[in-house]
Amino acid sequence: MKAFAVLAATAALIASPALAQSTDGQLSSTSSTGTFDVNVTVVPMVKVSGLDPITLNIDPATIASNFGTTSGRTQFCVYSNVNAAGDYNAQVTGVASGDNGNPYGLTGATTGTILPHTVGYWDNANYSSTGALFMRNSIVRPSITTKNGQARATTLDCTNGGLGGSNASIQVAVRNPVALAALADTYRGTLNVTVSVP
Numbered sequence: 001m002k003a004f005a006v007l008a009a010t011a012a013l014i015a016s017p018a019l020a021q022s023t024d025g026q027l028s029s030t031s032s033t034g035t036f037d038v039n040v041t042v043v044p045m046v047k048v049s050g051l052d053p054i055t056l057n058i059d060p061a062t063i064a065s066n067f068g069t070t071s072g073r074t075q076f077c078v079y080s081n082v083n084a085a086g087d088y089n090a091q092v093t094g095v096a097s098g099d100n101g102n103p104y105g106l107t108g109a110t111t112g113t114i115l116p117h118t119v120g121y122w123d124n125a126n127y128s129s130t131g132a133l134f135m136r137n138s139i140v141r142p143s144i145t146t147k148n149g150q151a152r153a154t155t156l157d158c159t160n161g162g163l164g165g166s167n168a169s170i171q172v173a174v175r176n177p178v179a180l181a182a183l184a185d186t187y188r189g190t191l192n193v194t195v196s197v198p
Helices: 002-015 060-065 176-181
Strands: 046-049 069-080 088-093 104-108 114-122 141-144 168-175 192-196
Touching: 046 192, 060 176, 069 088, 069 176, 069 192, 088 114, 114 176, 168 176
Parallel strands: none
Antiparallel strands: 046 069, 069 168, 088 141, 088 192, 104 114, 114 168
């Protein structure tokens, strides 16, 4: 058992990165030079920031002109140093509505009823309704990467590479049939956006 432990420790040492080393200078009447290695490890990191509240008002004029859906968007920044593309996983959680087609819900301040809605996620500040990911509470979308040639965010506020402070967007949408079925009320809720290392 002892021999096995020694062999295992030796194998681990061989497989591990070279340890930092240093050398002493020589005694000299003119100059002496010593050396030392420097090792820096940058761990995988992600951060989401810059999310803004979304406020929607649904009235007869809105219903008549919104092409079937009332929606609002927030643009924000996701930093990831996982790889050159800035990959990350994303999840949006909130109140579940119980409606598979409109999986998220807002709660009426007076009635306590639920207003179902959808959440779309797009890894670009310029939201694309056709390219966005349809989110659900229980789903983590894996390995989201930059779209349309965006540079990876190299600052925590997405101010590099022409990103203009944001490189992702979320759309919250209430479809007209849902809005018309809802009781008159102010519906409120909180969505949690979680980004993680793939």
